[in-house]
Amino acid sequence: MRTDNRLARMLHVLLHLEQAKDPITSEQIGLMLATNPSLVRRTMGGLRKAGIVTSVKGHGGGWCLAKLLTEITLYDVYEALGSPGLFALGLSNTTTSCLLEQSANKAIDSALDHASAFFRTELTKQTVADLVLPHAQKVQELKEQQIGAKKEV
Amino acid sequence: MRTDNRLARMLHVLLHLEQAKDPITSEQIGLMLATNPSLVRRTMGGLRKAGIVTSVKGHGGGWCLAKLLTEITLYDVYEALGSPGLFALGLSNTTTSCLLEQSANKAIDSALDHASAFFRTELTKQTVADLVLPHAQKVQELKEQQIGAKKEV
């Protein structure tokens, strides 16, 4: 299968939505993601149902945040996409009667479960706002440099 | 993509190989895995290159273990398969110049990296022999019950 990049794309979009004053259309978002408006509507529909964004039809319509980014965890977004399967790795025949095959499956299933729980915990610990903290810090540093430069003049 | 179940299948095969006295043919393994001999040869070829199994051509040939199961970690098998990608989840455009997209990608990449390291650690901690410990214990319990029954007679 191709890798599912909806989570990355949606986080990207949410960060843009926060910077926008007015609603952003699916067309505009499609340009950001290098895809077409219909796919944008389909994918963002999940976020709308989850109460993360709102959509407005007609002139001047488009997509807006329904919450502050500090109120949206990465896990919320992941869940809004339907909690898609994490792994490209799977078990062999799960209906086998072979005890050895069951043992092999059990070991992998357990390892995947633990890794999955670990991943979900990481997603839960971060809000979308956290993603740009490093960037925000850099912006702050730049501002301070500019102030310093002005004083020198 | 379909989920990659080579790891589960190979663990299953290794457990069978240990129980076999003589080499097992790709044909026989194909029956165990409900697939055909050619795929078996292709997949097990990786394990041969990694020194986990050996293969013998011609009459009476087939596949054998090259080591004790206690000397093979699950990670060894995973690595022998070419360390296939773990996740069905991926980043969006990794060559983007958009700082927000970079931030989104970085967060997911980090979470995936951590989950991946976690998973690999679990694989490293277990040998293939460990997979059947629960089963071996049950067998042992059964034997003890039988001895008890004999004594009662």
Add this chain to the structure above:
DNA sequence: CAATTTGTTACTTTTTAAGTTACATATTCA
């Protein structure tokens, strides 16, 4: 030399996200 079995290449199938097309529905604005 005949039978068996691996080694390997090339090709087809399956699966699923992504991509695309089309159109109904809702909203805005002149």
Add this chain to the structure above:
DNA sequence: TGAATATGTAACTTAAAAAGTAACAAATTG
């Protein structure tokens, strides 16, 4: 009210990768 703009949604096509398949050369056994 009607034209333009957007979303909502269904149906279909494409792309990518594992799995599955077929065929045959090479090696080994008897």
